[in-house]
Amino acid sequence: MAFRGDLEALVLGVLQEGPLHGYEIAKRIREKSDALIRIGEGQLYPCLHRLEQSGFIQAEWLLQEGKPSRKVYSLTESGGSEVEERRRTWEKFAAGVNSVLAPPKPARGQG
């Protein structure tokens, strides 16, 4: 599957649950898709930075006691609307594919 276009939607989707660290985002996508979707973790960062520049997510460095600080990402208000938009687009697309892949209806008069 080509996730170049959909990676942003997946990231926005998992961030709906709350702020997450980059590694956790990749892990959460893998877990939620039952390991069906494995993203190239390196591609996650350009995607996160792009989403941040678009204003859909925001990043914050969290200080941790005795540990290096971590950058966590969270959804912005416009990011929330964007998830909804992408979900609708995906549902339309999936419905279209399902219609095409659906088994043909039996012809009348058979049986």
Add this chain to the structure above:
Amino acid sequence: MDQKLGPVETYLSGMERDLAETLSPQASEEVLRELRDHLEESVRHHTALGHSRTEAEWLAVQGFGERAEVSGAVKDVHCPDRWSGRAIAAAGVLTLGPVLVDLFSDATSIFHATDYRHEAMVIVPALIMLGLLYPFAKAGKMVSRPLTAICFSALILWTVAGGFLRGVPVYLTSYGAGYTVPKFAAYRAMREDQRQLAHKKRVLEDFQQRLAASVGGGQDPMAPVPFSYKVAEKTGYDPLLEHAGSAEVARKMWRENSGEWIEMLTGTVEGLTRNEEYWRAIQTTRWPNSVIAQAPLKMTLFAHWLLALLGLNAIGVAISNRRPQRKVRA
């Protein structure tokens, strides 16, 4: 002692070299810090599954993806305009020389000028601009590209227009255009004044001849006199007759007003002569003294300053982006 780097450090060192080509040190450092954090987390995950440290690092790097692809994608996000930055830097360099010459010229003229406001017109706004641009330069960020583009386009137009109007190739430098346009305007005004002056002088001469004729020998002031100006010579055109409508009225007007007219004309000729001297002074003076003539010149210098500062900013960004990065600590 040489210490062999592990897979993660080797990967990050390569990434650091890749990013140093285009990203500022601050941006590069932040990206690397984030990637290191991710890889370390991944290593911890693989170690927890029972892999050795080295194996875990290999697995983390493999999961991360090809270094060139990742660094290319990061650069695309953070630095899509690096070539436009270089173009702006080149434009800035081209203007630096003339600006430095102008600075020197202004600095030396301060000791001779009687009106310091002319110098303040350039120096004070330039200092304000420098103050405004400093935070951008410090942060390693490009200033507004549209602003730079507008400023540079205006300067090119100004240059071409100045060079075209003057028709002298040497004025095709933008600095030359700063002199060309105001001087060309002064030149045209002077030519117009010269034309007016010549005309008024001829009319005055004619009036003086008429006056002499009417006062001296009791001759008819409306009798034909040898006009010196070209139009009258060819057509017999008489401005007084035309204005009066008939010879009778013209004679009456002449008797009543000739003294005043001649006085007025003499004043006009004197005024125009003074103007001619003024315009000639502007033509021969390197620095026009008229405020009107100064304004476009100062605007050009102002644009030079702005462009030069934007250029300096771009050069600073380009240099800081090319500065070698600190080695990643193991």
